[in-house]
Amino acid sequence: MxxxxxxxxxxxxxxxxxxxxxxxxxxxxxxxxxxxxxxxxxxxxxxxxxxxxxxxxxxxxxxxxxxxxxxxxxxxxxxxxxxxxxxxxxxxxxxxxxxxxxxxxxxxxxxxxxxxxxxxxxxxxxxxxxxxxxxxxxxxxxxQSYAPDSSKPAVLHPYFDTAFGIKWLSATVEEGEIGRPVVKYNIDSDLLNLQLRSRLIAHMDVFKLWSRFSIWAGQSLDNFGSYLKHEHGQAMDILEARDHLERTALQQSGGRINSWEGAAHTAMRESDWYLSTYLGLT
Ligand SMILES: [Zn+2]
Known part of the structure; x- marks a missing residue:
């Protein structure tokens, strides 16, 4: 976005x-x-x-x-x-x-x-x-023909909205079915402007971005798992993994502060369960 x-x-x-x-x-x-x-x-x-x-x-x-x-x-x-x-x-x-x-x-x-x-x-x-x-x-x-009204908040308008300049998208890594990690997206809870918050939720709902982002983030998880396995071996410790994911969060976001990819990499970096339990890094 x-x-x-x-x-x-x-x-x-x-x-x-x-x-x-x-x-x-x-x-x-x-x-x-x-x-x-x-x-x-x-x-x-x-x-x-x-x-x-x-x-x-x-x-x-x-x-x-x-x-x-x-x-x-x-x-x-x-x-x-x-x-x-x-x-x-x-x-x-x-x-x-x-x-x-x-x-x-x-x-x-x-x-x-x-x-x-x-x-x-x-x-x-x-x-x-x-x-x-x-x-x-x-x-x-x-x-489709989504039209905002007093009970349906407007989605973000790329030409006019200023919310693109505020960081509001975040994510967490959770344990999904059969113990595999899944990235879930959130809107930062410290966003106090309730009207804007309801518009951001509408934007994510209308464009089905909760699930689309989560599906795309599955590729980020696979890529990092593959990087550890094939390119870096198991030599990387948890601190190096966190440094690596901090860099890739910046690289992958392409300068967009609400990038699904940047949020996914940050979530991976911050999840002890993902890094320690799932990937076995120490
Ligand atoms: Zn699109």
């Missing part, structure tokens, strides 16, 4: 480019007529983003200039998502993610563009760049 730089193209420019790819002149005119309402809905989204209050968003069906929600969905797909004229815009959104890493999970490869607020209920912002986030297929699929 990490922060992205927001797209520089503003909402009205993006809308204009998408509309310009519509071939039928009469239909294009309808979208031009709806433009001020679209602009105002995009500005409302920008306000929510500035205050990080996406839970106050109120979705509704679109009904302007004879255009309904489904027409605005069609403006996204096929106009925005497939036409040559919007290719640069799409690329700028996808390429904002360094190394094509999905900002929602920090591990998957960017394959799609996610509507942060779903276009089904927020049709007026279907081509607003600030509502379009590059995502991996698993995150996009897990999120």
């Amino acid at each position: 990490y922060k992205l730089v927001a797209p520089i193209t503003d909402a009205s420019k993006s809308y204009g480019i998408a509309v310009s790819t519509i071939r039928d002149k009469g239909r294009r005119k309808l979208f031009d007529t709806a433009s001020p309402i679209v602009d105002s809905q995009c500005k409302q989204f920008d306000k929510l983003a500035a205050n990080l209050s996406f839970h106050r968003a109120r979705g509704s069906s679109f009904d302007v200039a004879g255009l309904a929600s489904n027409d605005m969905s069609l403006l996204y797909d096929p106009q925005f998502s497939k036409r040559k004229g919007t290719e640069n815009l799409r690329d700028s959104i996808r390429n904002a993610a360094p190394n094509s890493l999905c900002p929602y999970c920090g591990e998957g490869t960017v394959a799609q563009i996610d509507h942060y607020l779903p276009k089904e209920s927020y049709a007026g912002i279907s081509v607003h760049p600030a509502n379009l986030v590059p995502a991996c297929a698993d995150c996009n699929h897990a999120k």
Whole structure:
């Protein structure tokens, strides 16, 4: 999970480019007529983003200039998502993610563009760049049409949230079935901002990150076990193992303080059961 730089193209420019790819002149005119309402809905989204209050968003069906929600969905797909004229815009959104890493999970490869607020209920912002986030297929699929409201906290928005700069993800190594270690993820209990805490839990829930991180961390456990067995032999004592895991926690996190991999290596380093009992280090 990490922060992205927001797209520089503003909402009205993006809308204009998408509309310009519509071939039928009469239909294009309808979208031009709806433009001020679209602009105002995009500005409302920008306000929510500035205050990080996406839970106050109120979705509704679109009904302007004879255009309904489904027409605005069609403006996204096929106009925005497939036409040559919007290719640069799409690329700028996808390429904002360094190394094509999905900002929602920090591990998957960017394959799609996610509507942060779903276009089904927020049709007026279907081509607003600030509502379009590059995502991996698993995150996009897990999120589906999740829409925050007063009882459903918003997931983190990679362009606007500041929680990416606070360390809140941690992990522990526990004894799982048949005595094998398993990494379990937590949100640091000393995080006192309860509203933020509920959003972080929602982020982990919606993207199924508790289990996805735990599965990926199984590879970290295997890799370290294999490193001890094949590359370093049993010569490593427990202090050296802890030093090694401290270094790999830093290396593997790639500078992201809420990296699942960094948290896994730290948990491995801190677990007496894992190092002494399971691996037999002394
Ligand atoms: Zn992802």
